Amino acid sequence: MKTSKYKVAIVGASGFTGSELTRLLAGHPDIEIAHITSESHAGKAFSELHPQFFQIVDLPLEKATVIDDAELDVIFLALPHGVSMDFVKRWKNKNAKIIDLSGDFRLSSPKIYESWYGKDHTFEEGFGSAVYGLPELKAEEVKESNLIANPGCYPTASILSVAPLFAADLIEEGSLIIDAKSGLTGAGIKASATTHFSNVNDNFKAYGVGVHRHTVEIEEQLSNLSGGKVRVQFTPHLIPADRGILVTAYAKPRQEMDSHKLVEIYQDFYRDKPFVRVRKNVPSIKDVRGSHYCDVFPFWDKRTERIISIAVIDNLLKGAASEAVHNMNLMLGLNEQSGLNQIPLRP
Amino acid sequence: MKTSKYKVAIVGASGFTGSELTRLLAGHPDIEIAHITSESHAGKAFSELHPQFFQIVDLPLEKATVIDDAELDVIFLALPHGVSMDFVKRWKNKNAKIIDLSGDFRLSSPKIYESWYGKDHTFEEGFGSAVYGLPELKAEEVKESNLIANPGCYPTASILSVAPLFAADLIEEGSLIIDAKSGLTGAGIKASATTHFSNVNDNFKAYGVGVHRHTVEIEEQLSNLSGGKVRVQFTPHLIPADRGILVTAYAKPRQEMDSHKLVEIYQDFYRDKPFVRVRKNVPSIKDVRGSHYCDVFPFWDKRTERIISIAVIDNLLKGAASEAVHNMNLMLGLNEQSGLNQIPLRP
Amino acid sequence: MKTSKYKVAIVGASGFTGSELTRLLAGHPDIEIAHITSESHAGKAFSELHPQFFQIVDLPLEKATVIDDAELDVIFLALPHGVSMDFVKRWKNKNAKIIDLSGDFRLSSPKIYESWYGKDHTFEEGFGSAVYGLPELKAEEVKESNLIANPGCYPTASILSVAPLFAADLIEEGSLIIDAKSGLTGAGIKASATTHFSNVNDNFKAYGVGVHRHTVEIEEQLSNLSGGKVRVQFTPHLIPADRGILVTAYAKPRQEMDSHKLVEIYQDFYRDKPFVRVRKNVPSIKDVRGSHYCDVFPFWDKRTERIISIAVIDNLLKGAASEAVHNMNLMLGLNEQSGLNQIPLRP
Amino acid sequence: MKTSKYKVAIVGASGFTGSELTRLLAGHPDIEIAHITSESHAGKAFSELHPQFFQIVDLPLEKATVIDDAELDVIFLALPHGVSMDFVKRWKNKNAKIIDLSGDFRLSSPKIYESWYGKDHTFEEGFGSAVYGLPELKAEEVKESNLIANPGCYPTASILSVAPLFAADLIEEGSLIIDAKSGLTGAGIKASATTHFSNVNDNFKAYGVGVHRHTVEIEEQLSNLSGGKVRVQFTPHLIPADRGILVTAYAKPRQEMDSHKLVEIYQDFYRDKPFVRVRKNVPSIKDVRGSHYCDVFPFWDKRTERIISIAVIDNLLKGAASEAVHNMNLMLGLNEQSGLNQIPLRP
Missing domain, CATH: 3.40.50.720 (NAD(P)-binding Rossmann-like Domain)
Known part of the structure; x- marks a missing residue:
């Protein structure tokens, strides 16, 4: 140095x-x-x-x-x-x-x-x-x-929410859905109908359904990670808040899963990654606001046999x-x- | 009278x-x-x-x-x-x-x-x-x-978002995911950490992951409608807004689908229902605030071969x-x- | 008819x-x-x-x-x-x-x-x-x-907040200060830096200090009402909310005043005015949202010998x-x- | 050390x-x-x-x-x-x-x-x-x-907004009005009707009119500073935001004033105070959020011959x-x- x-x-x-x-x-x-x-x-x-x-x-x-x-x-x-x-x-x-x-x-x-x-x-x-x-x-x-x-803001949160699963090639093809929500700063500083306060405040909507550019960015990186071709259903929404992305990822495992095993996979994967925190309860976007942290909460739904993984970042920082x-x-x-x-x- | x-x-x-x-x-x-x-x-x-x-x-x-x-x-x-x-x-x-x-x-x-x-x-x-x-x-x-x-607020929006599909028994078993988002009034008037302004404002989080009571209400009604057993993955989230629910429903059709057909199914089903509006663009929760309307936007994602249906209501009114x-x-x-x-x- | x-x-x-x-x-x-x-x-x-x-x-x-x-x-x-x-x-x-x-x-x-x-x-x-x-x-x-x-939105709330006082010519010359606060819709639908969500949300500021056009509109109407020349110190601020104006008016009475007398003056003045509600407690802008009401709360501060009158309206409606x-x-x-x-x- | x-x-x-x-x-x-x-x-x-x-x-x-x-x-x-x-x-x-x-x-x-x-x-x-x-x-x-x-949060902002004026004993007795606005965190973490999201969001109100405890704290400190007895009209309001206080102070000078002189008084007073920034335009609460800064904007209204001084702080930090x-x-x-x-x- x-x-x-x-x-x-x-x-x-x-x-x-x-x-x-x-x-x-x-x-x-x-x-x-x-x-x-x-x-x-x-x-x-x-x-x-x-x-x-x-x-x-x-x-x-x-x-x-x-x-x-x-x-x-x-x-x-x-x-x-x-x-x-x-x-x-x-x-x-x-x-x-x-x-x-x-x-x-x-x-x-x-x-x-x-x-x-x-x-x-x-x-x-x-x-x-x-x-x-x-x-x-x-x-x-x-x-x-x-x-x-x-990386893009959505891809950062999306990829980190499921990277441990794809790195171990655990996910059934075509089963990945990422329902993403972002604060308004993701839309940039430019004044437009989209960024007008009255269209955002006390409101909530989806946008770019089926066509958002970050879809392919997520797919490519997860494909690299798993070694197979990954397809993701990615739907962004707009939160009436300044900063923060929360993604709710849904995926079917290829093999038997349980809560303990799932958490272990995440903890192992992120062991030496100081800025990813594997949480034991559901994170909110304010838990990471103004910081470089990504908080991830993996959850095994035994009833539906589906993995739900929730990740939050500050889109302007970690994203x-x-x-x-x-x-x-x-x-x-x-x-x-x-x-x-x-x-x-x-x- | x-x-x-x-x-x-x-x-x-x-x-x-x-x-x-x-x-x-x-x-x-x-x-x-x-x-x-x-x-x-x-x-x-x-x-x-x-x-x-x-x-x-x-x-x-x-x-x-x-x-x-x-x-x-x-x-x-x-x-x-x-x-x-x-x-x-x-x-x-x-x-x-x-x-x-x-x-x-x-x-x-x-x-x-x-x-x-x-x-x-x-x-x-x-x-x-x-x-x-x-x-x-x-x-x-x-x-x-x-x-x-x-009906419950989430079930109202959830069921209406996909009722035309289940009434025609078009959906693949186990494929239904409803990612739901609600304004804070859904949590009621009681003061608690959950309803404290500072935990809600400029924030966003999931809750009740895998265990929310409205899950079974949705499942029972859709099962009645389709004639089969419906299982739903239902995940509620909290929007920093007073009123409004938006649900993003994901489902795989059993058979061939296209955009035109999908819209037609919805329009036919809701033809004489004055308070459900089948929209051609993505609705936001403010589009129905203070009213009895439910706006529904059905979308066919050709790339992933999945139906996405977005519905909004005022949770205190239609819900x-x-x-x-x-x-x-x-x-x-x-x-x-x-x-x-x-x-x-x-x- | x-x-x-x-x-x-x-x-x-x-x-x-x-x-x-x-x-x-x-x-x-x-x-x-x-x-x-x-x-x-x-x-x-x-x-x-x-x-x-x-x-x-x-x-x-x-x-x-x-x-x-x-x-x-x-x-x-x-x-x-x-x-x-x-x-x-x-x-x-x-x-x-x-x-x-x-x-x-x-x-x-x-x-x-x-x-x-x-x-x-x-x-x-x-x-x-x-x-x-x-x-x-x-x-x-x-x-x-x-x-x-x-009338303008600020003038409506401002004038109604003190009209009973000026109609009776009770206020000391030059003592009127109106500290006004408005939701963002007052700025109109045009997209600009001013209306950008990130400049409004979780924020608060004054604007037009000393120069806002509504100043003269208020002065002229109150002058007509009192028969004398009225000068007002008018300062608008921007609330991170869609609708609503709250004005806090400060004025020195010319003569002896007390709480009872003050309320009576207001109640008499607004007796047959169905859309002005003389309140006994501090109103908030949501108390009138979406309606044609103006709620007014007159208060006599004995300690400072000053009248404080607070009025709220929905700026898009009553305003x-x-x-x-x-x-x-x-x-x-x-x-x-x-x-x-x-x-x-x-x- | x-x-x-x-x-x-x-x-x-x-x-x-x-x-x-x-x-x-x-x-x-x-x-x-x-x-x-x-x-x-x-x-x-x-x-x-x-x-x-x-x-x-x-x-x-x-x-x-x-x-x-x-x-x-x-x-x-x-x-x-x-x-x-x-x-x-x-x-x-x-x-x-x-x-x-x-x-x-x-x-x-x-x-x-x-x-x-x-x-x-x-x-x-x-x-x-x-x-x-x-x-x-x-x-x-x-x-x-x-x-x-x-110090209390409101007194910090209030005192700093006018300290240069009272230190020089420039203000007419009884003329000081401080119209203050605070984010919700000033009400503390305890859950109550006051802190319930639905009472705060998209809303605005005054409270403690005429009786807020910070009144006497401000009066005592300004009295110490000026050497005379200072009386303040202090009215707090609640902003639908997490953090931040903005005070709008109104005061009549005892003697001739002009814009240049006013700014100079402030700049001189705060010259070696690293955390008070004398601004040339109206500050907003987000300009200091998360920091120890107090931004002050003094304004001379020639038309009304009144000083308006606006100060902002983060109530949880500087306050x-x-x-x-x-x-x-x-x-x-x-x-x-x-x-x-x-x-x-x-x-």
Whole structure:
């Protein structure tokens, strides 16, 4: 470990993910934030956009071109899907590790990307080098990588809810259903009918039924894990809350199961994973709010012979910003928990 | 129809259901509220408990014994499970129709009641005469009945979400999963850790996983409908909202299905049911808030060959008070829509 | 009263006010909705915009020009400030009463309008004929009027909170402070940073400090009432709730006061006003939600010798749509309570 | 500063304040939590009560008697008013500093305590030694003290909103009005009608009008500051949000004022106070959520010649737990910012 701090840049700081990345990195003992960029707000102070940072992080927002010649250890891309790929391409030869928080390099091929995202991919070579940065599954690959595809929020919770089962190839084909619920920040900072308070408050609805992009991301990762082809029924819903994802996963085991055995499988799988907590009672999203934890509650329903697994995360953290910092820690050879010791904020 | 108004009593008016019953009945053109009772608040005005009724319904709260000698057409029991049965027994020989909003007479036998509710039943004879008052399925039986077991809130939404499928016996055994979400009023007016604002607001969790009492209520009704034995995986969750239930039902069809056919099955089934609206897009709970409507959205997922059906109701109305009024209308030979024309309150 | 129904048009139905007007008028026994217009959504069904109306009000949205030749008894303008005046001008010679829900004709002169609204007024003649439609103060003028300036939401609650005091000229000059709080629907249906769920949920802030347009509207009406010049300190805040305004008004009496006298002043003033309820305890916004009631709680603080008056309304109803219907009832010679008997929806 | 960590105990850990104290102290670099007590839950793990701490703080809850013989540097009392005083008395001769988060020692005399709290005080001697621990006003006294009366949540925000004005004796007697709004956690963790979700959600109300205990606490501190007798009109309201207080203070200056001068007065007063941020725009409660910051926005309304000052804090932190930690830092001679560097959590 070097003695001076690592220099990082956050590209695209107007959204929630950029803001949360800044919060975590500003408090990280080994990191110095060298640049924060925003094309539309360049010139303003970061804290003008995000007033909670007033007198804490008042750095000026810069144009992304400032990165071209900057000496950096890590570049975080907190950009929309379809935009990120251009910057990965642009900076591929810089001597800096890139952590892309968009969906641009999460899938297995440009073709699959195009069929679910509905647009051409402009940097197909990236697929060869990108590592899917879910540290609980991929820590070793992440350590060796220079380009991380940071997982989606729903996939993070979904995969962690059932990874122990698929890693042991215990689940009957076609039986996996993930009924997912997310706080509104998952929809981003952009003002729209979807994000209008009156459409969300005291309300609840499903959306993207049968067609949500995270479906394929979950399927690919679980397929890799189990060795077989996994199909998932994935249905997202919108919770009238700011942060948090809860997934309720249903699956039929291939073989005999009981409560004790089920819990043991989860505990064994997550034994050395400091940020996954195997719970003995049903978790709620506030149990992990503001933190990097994923709480998982596996349940065996003897009556129906079905496994129900419930997982919760903070979608902006474990599902985005803190996952990115976790990946950075691994890539830089730091303690994986460095800067991620926030205790959940409840109530 | 007689020219003077029908006299009704609301027994147990301190909770949400009693309050909503009062709201509907106070505005019903054919009804006069003769008595409202509350054991713990007798002597106070009804509007002292529920200030929204100030200067609208200021009737005094009375002890339930006032009912013994009152001449009434209909008695509504808005009492907790386990308490209601004693009053049904007490008033069984009165010349008044009884609509019981508790769970005491919803199941098929005292034995099943005891195994899911964990207490002995004190009026087993009631099971013979009680009709499960879901008007969309049982209007004819309701009209002839003197004792209505008003359906539970989750069962109302759950059954209506898939009734057309089970009525046609289209669903593969064991494939039905109902992932249900309810606003907090479903937990009742009693103050507890569960209902504390800070445990609900900006939060989301599952509860009663694998053991919720409404499971068996749903199973029994769907079994009756299909003619076979139906098993359901039912998981309730708590939405940080006052009112509303949304259920996401998953089921595998026994035979070939397509989108067009699926919608047709629903539209045919609900053709003459004025309070079920078959929607072409995903409904949200606010679309029916404050009203007697149930909105249902059936969806065929070709990729997974699974039916997803989403239904929403206001749990205090279609799932309780307005359902009771609907049953009353049928029992008294009134227009079934009488007093139930509230347009949903959104936003 | 004529035997057929009165024909009305709602101009501008895409917002909350238009939607709530439609809800009330669709249920009004003496009214037929002849036209609903929306420039941006003409051609769609009204219920496509507002799904709660599906199968209830499916009328087609039309262009406003349809009004030109339509025979109508009443035209409601639910349009933004600055747009409404053009339509008042356009339809001034139609044989139809106009109720304008915008701020365009609420103030006493074009000059004052221009100084607070920052734009020129295009129909200055309107100021001569427009009546400020607060029925509790102006019922007689409203009955004779053909053009109603329907009051703002904050002014409705603010004025009603202290009208009995100013009508009796009891308040010390310059002592009136109104600290007002509104649910988010007051900001309208337009998507913006202001209405983004994450900026509102679990949050609270002031806005428009010292400069809000409703200040002058309150001042003018209270000045008319008292006969003197009234200055108010008005500060609005944003509640993380959909509907409801609560105002906390502070004022110093000119003369001796006590609790008994204060309550009597309020009760006398509002004796024959069916929609103002003088409460003996602190009201909350949910006590009037979904209704036309204004609940007022006057309090004498002996220690500080100050009057505190708290008033609550539903901003979309008493502060907009139901106020307009109330005005319509008066203008048409109907019972003033007709179609306005909704009991507040709580919880 | 000693090299080993300071040992602290948290007495009364079942509430929000105890939980937040634990969160802060568990992350404080110079502190070791030696004991956490709860009379009603002794024997359980702390994280059983507060599941967000699972695998982070699993310390056993103990009976308070464990403190009698424990060697401790600091004892935090997170107990209800009226209970705390007995423990201060019990441990007054221990060689440990006591920080009392209740209201038991905040006022100037037992007599005033008794008149506002309605109960006798059992440890009158405490009044002589207790220091009112508002670090921005009392840092020097705090450093020398062994018993801190940690300020109330409303008084913290209220006093900080106007302290610069009263310190300079600029305010006209009797003109101060503080219209305060608090999130629900201010009502504590106890389940009651007040804290029931359905009474809070989508709702807003005032309470304690004219009689709230924090009134006298504010008056006494501002009187000390200005040298004169200060009377405040204080009205609290309940926001449907978990955390946060916003106060809107109104005051008339004795002398000429302008915007520039006003801001300067605030900036000068808070120059070396790292946790008070003088803002140039209206703050919202989420701007400080989860942090020790108080944001203050002073505004001069030229039209009405009145000062409006808006301040926001997190009531559980700056208004309770982090204030206590701040006091501890001062008492132990640590850097006053130690352990208090949390950046606000928004959204």
